[in-house]
Structure formats: structure tokens, C-alpha cells
Amino acid sequence: MHSKERDAAYLWDMLAAARESQVLVEGVTLEMLMSDLRTRRALERTLELVGEAAARVSSQTRSTHTEIPWAAIIGQRNIIAHRYAAIDYGLLFATVTGNVPGLISALERIIGKLER
Numbered sequence: 001m002h003s004k005e006r007d008a009a010y011l012w013d014m015l016a017a018a019r020e021s022q023v024l025v026e027g028v029t030l031e032m033l034m035s036d037l038r039t040r041r042a043l044e045r046t047l048e049l050v051g052e053a054a055a056r057v058s059s060q061t062r063s064t065h066t067e068i069p070w071a072a073i074i075g076q077r078n079i080i081a082h083r084y085a086a087i088d089y090g091l092l093f094a095t096v097t098g099n100v101p102g103l104i105s106a107l108e109r110i111i112g113k114l115e116r
Contacts, residue, residue, distance in 0.1 A: 007061045008114045010053040015107040017049035021096045022104070030093045043092060044080050050103075051077020067106050069099075 024043050025033065033039055054062075054073045062070045076095065080087060 010056045013053035017046045021046040048080045
């Protein structure tokens with residue numbers, strides 16, 4: 001698989017997980033999230049997947065698409081995976097409700113360009 005194809009696959013993984021995270025919080029408040037362990041764990045996992053896939057995107061593609069906050073996404077994944085006791089669910093909720101919609105739009109544009 002060529003680098004361009006690999007990057008497209010990872011970007012698709014990011015997009016799918018970002019979309020899943022939005023589904024998880026649809027109609028959910030932070031208070032509801034905090035009282036629902038299953039949804040919290042699922043949200044952690046989807047955001048971890050976004051970050052894991054982001055880390056695998058080539059540095060060339062990352063440097064070309066500076067509209068994606070690569071370091072922040074990967075850093076959040078590292079906190080979820082390795083510093084799980086320090087997870088700030090308010091921050092995760094704010095990320096999904098505030099930042100993920102823009103991420104989804106950006107990923108859709110990037111994937112569209114790569115697939116042409």
C-alpha cells in the first residue's frame with residue numbers, strides 16, 4: 001500500500017471514530033455523561049481511536065494539512081491511553097461538542113482531495 005493510500009485509510013479511520021463520538025453525545029449533557037459509565041468509556045475509546053489513527057498519518061500529510069490540530073489530537077489520545085486517571089471528562093465533552101464537528105468537516109475535505 002502506498003503512503004497516500006495508507007494516509008487515506010487512517011484519515012477514514014479518524015473520520016469514522018469522530019462521527020461515532022458525535023453519535024455518543026447526541027442529546028447528552030455533561031451531567032448525563034458523568035452518570036453513564038458505558039457512554040464515558042465508549043467516548044474515551046472513540047477519541048483514542050481518532051488519536052491513534054492521527055499518529056499514523058504521515059508527517060508529510062500532517063504538515064500539508066495544518067488545519068487539523070494533530071499534536072492536540074495525538075496528545076489527547078496519549079492521556080486517554082496512558083494517564084487514564086487524569087481524564088477530564090468536561091474537556092472530552094467540550095472536544096466532541098465543540099471541536100469534532102470542525103474536524104469532521106476538515107477530514108471530509110482532505111479525504112475528498114486525496115481520493116481524486
